[in-house]
Amino acid sequence: MTSDSHVVVIPSYNTGRILVDTIREALKHWQPVWLFVDGSTDDSFRCFLDSPEDWPGLSVFVSSENEGKGATAIRAAKEAEHAGFTHMLLMDADGQHPAKEIARFMGLSRSAPEAMILGQPVYGDDAPWVRLAGRQLSVGMVWLETLGGGVGDPLVGFRVYPVKALLEAADNTRFARRYDFDPEMAVRLFWRGTRPIRARISVIYVSPEAGGISHFHYLRDNLFMIWLHLRLIIAFIPKCIRVAQLSRHFRSLEKAGS
Structure with a gap:
């Protein structure tokens, strides 16, 4: 499917060989797709620049410095607004998010353009228990920070944002430039009156043997999340x-099914 209002954005930092599969699958289900290379040093993106004719529907934006997921997403939102897009679907480059869900999420966004469409994870047996345990802190804290208003799991990065609302929310904080982006933007958009709509997706943890790469550090990143929620x-x-x-x-809108 193609669109002049909704764009798929995929930030990438040293994603490795799985990046090609992620981009290929995304292009099967939606165009345009924008790849934002955030200071990668592994040349995982080089094939897209060397043979752009093999990747119709793909645009590649390369930053020489690693700025973080949040800063990259905000940069992408500014580019999207400048290009006339009203919404962007953000998804991870590491193969965790199923590209086949892109069209469904975009359809939900078109039906409720004022809303943010938030992926709610369904995990398989491949999910590391330590990751599942650690994320419960953010789930509980965001429930408190929104008084149970419907954000659900705030850490899944597969979601559709209204671009203008996202940029306004980002302008209100000097944080949310790294891994704190997903939970902080969900909360701040909620505070600004952006309705959350939850949609279930399967989340896949790709093994290292299959090309999976994780930049998550359990102690460091969980301490970072504690600091995030103290601020919020x-x-x-x-x-x-x-x-x-x-x-x-x-909650009344959700109950009414509207």
Whole structure:
């Protein structure tokens, strides 16, 4: 499917050989696809630059420095707005997210263009238990920061953003430039009145033998998330009445199925 309003954005940092498979699958299900290379040093993206004629529908943006997922996503949103796109679907480059779900998520976004469409994970037996245990902190804290307003799991990076709302939310914080991007943007967009719509997706953990690469560090990144939620809780306190109103409103919309 092609679109002049919705674009697929895939940030990549040293993704390795699985990047080619991710891009190929994304292009099967949607065009245009934008690849944002965030300071990669492994040349995993080189084939797209050397033979662009083999990748119709793909645009490649290369940064020489590693700025982080959040900074890359914000840069992509600015490029999307400049190009006239109203929405972007963000997905990981490491093969965790099923490209076959792109069209379904884009359809949900077209039906509710004011909303953010948030992937809700369904894990298989390949999911490391230590990752599942650690993410429960963010799930619980975001429930508190939105008073149960419907964000659900805030860490899955497969989601559709309204570009203008995303840029406005990003302008309100100097953080959310690295791995804190996904949970912080979900919360800040909620606070701004962007409705969350949840949609289930299967999340795959690709083994190293199959080309899977993870840049996740359990201790460092979980400490980073603790700091994130301390910041959000402090910012939440003066907004709590407004957040309670939004939570009731969004829950009523979800209950009504509208």
